[in-house]
Amino acid sequence: MPYVTVKMLEGRTEEQKKALVEKVTIAVSETTGASPEKVTIFIEEMPKNHYAQNGIRLSDQ
Amino acid sequence: MPYVTVKMLEGRTEEQKKALVEKVTIAVSETTGASPEKVTIFIEEMPKNHYAQNGIRLSDQ
Amino acid sequence: MPYVTVKMLEGRTEEQKKALVEKVTIAVSETTGASPEKVTIFIEEMPKNHYAQNGIRLSDQ
Amino acid sequence: MPYVTVKMLEGRTEEQKKALVEKVTIAVSETTGASPEKVTIFIEEMPKNHYAQNGIRLSDQ
Amino acid sequence: MPYVTVKMLEGRTEEQKKALVEKVTIAVSETTGASPEKVTIFIEEMPKNHYAQNGIRLSDQ
Amino acid sequence: MPYVTVKMLEGRTEEQKKALVEKVTIAVSETTGASPEKVTIFIEEMPKNHYAQNGIRLSDQ
Numbered sequence: 001m002p003y004v005t006v007k008m009l010e011g012r013t014e015e016q017k018k019a020l021v022e023k024v025t026i027a028v029s030e031t032t033g034a035s036p037e038k039v040t041i042f043i044e045e046m047p048k049n050h051y052a053q054n055g056i057r058l059s060d061q
Numbered sequence: 062m063p064y065v066t067v068k069m070l071e072g073r074t075e076e077q078k079k080a081l082v083e084k085v086t087i088a089v090s091e092t093t094g095a096s097p098e099k100v101t102i103f104i105e106e107m108p109k110n111h112y113a114q115n116g117i118r119l120s121d122q
Numbered sequence: 123m124p125y126v127t128v129k130m131l132e133g134r135t136e137e138q139k140k141a142l143v144e145k146v147t148i149a150v151s152e153t154t155g156a157s158p159e160k161v162t163i164f165i166e167e168m169p170k171n172h173y174a175q176n177g178i179r180l181s182d183q
Numbered sequence: 184m185p186y187v188t189v190k191m192l193e194g195r196t197e198e199q200k201k202a203l204v205e206k207v208t209i210a211v212s213e214t215t216g217a218s219p220e221k222v223t224i225f226i227e228e229m230p231k232n233h234y235a236q237n238g239i240r241l242s243d244q
Numbered sequence: 245m246p247y248v249t250v251k252m253l254e255g256r257t258e259e260q261k262k263a264l265v266e267k268v269t270i271a272v273s274e275t276t277g278a279s280p281e282k283v284t285i286f287i288e289e290m291p292k293n294h295y296a297q298n299g300i301r302l303s304d305q
Numbered sequence: 306m307p308y309v310t311v312k313m314l315e316g317r318t319e320e321q322k323k324a325l326v327e328k329v330t331i332a333v334s335e336t337t338g339a340s341p342e343k344v345t346i347f348i349e350e351m352p353k354n355h356y357a358q359n360g361i362r363l364s365d366q
Contacts, residue, residue: 143357143360144360148360159359162356163356163358166351
């Protein structure tokens, strides 16, 4: 029942994403008591021109 | 004023998406009392490698 | 696998919310082909002072 | 610490997006008291076939 | 049509929130070309125990 | 830069939430290569009457 969304910049490899969902599922399961089958993970990627801090997009730095 | 987001895997046809927003708008309007013109729907699609349950991405099954 | 979020103002009754999730689940299932057991719905409520159009919050109108 | 998400239709230019994050950061900083370095902005774009009002997608109008 | 979500810690006053939606609406309208009536803003607040950086919740610092 | 949102039912203790953000931060950092200081986590809780599967809210089961 925990639903986890990981939002990050584009560019991670498939191996990194595969490891990410494995490790995050274990971390969530162990700390919340939910069984791993109940943990759902969504990955969302953003390009550098859609992300800004201090009023400046990463693509403009 | 209800804002509805439907998040699902890629791959539905345009006809399916067209019917989806029609039917969901009616369902929301009838049950909440909001007029259909006030119902906004967003569709979000995700690829199989960005969705995981039980620590395994759909693309890795 | 469709995940539906319905965001609306506070104030609907429990009966309305119960009917909402029933009807929306049917609408999503019939149009996407997903079985009803696969449809998840989240309701999110917002107070009038956290919602604005045209730069004016609903609580200030 | 304010995290701002701007969801809009595809099609704005890079110049518009650049100005958008600059101006919104200033507006958020001045009114919340957060320093500009603490303001994070995400832009999310949607295509016309994934956005509907009154049960009709923008792409079907 | 831009939909703006501002997520921030609890504690801003009603006057700050009122000014926030006014100023952000102007900033979004001027830079995207959308008329102010088309700009919708949602405010979402979070408590200190639901926000973490570097693995430490703000409430634990 | 990864931003993680964990959405779950109300009821976890402060100790569970504290451990959750610690463990998830480590899991995200190790698998994405982002330093822990760059990992932000938001916890969102929902009540049982705002969550449904198969058209039935958890509070109605």
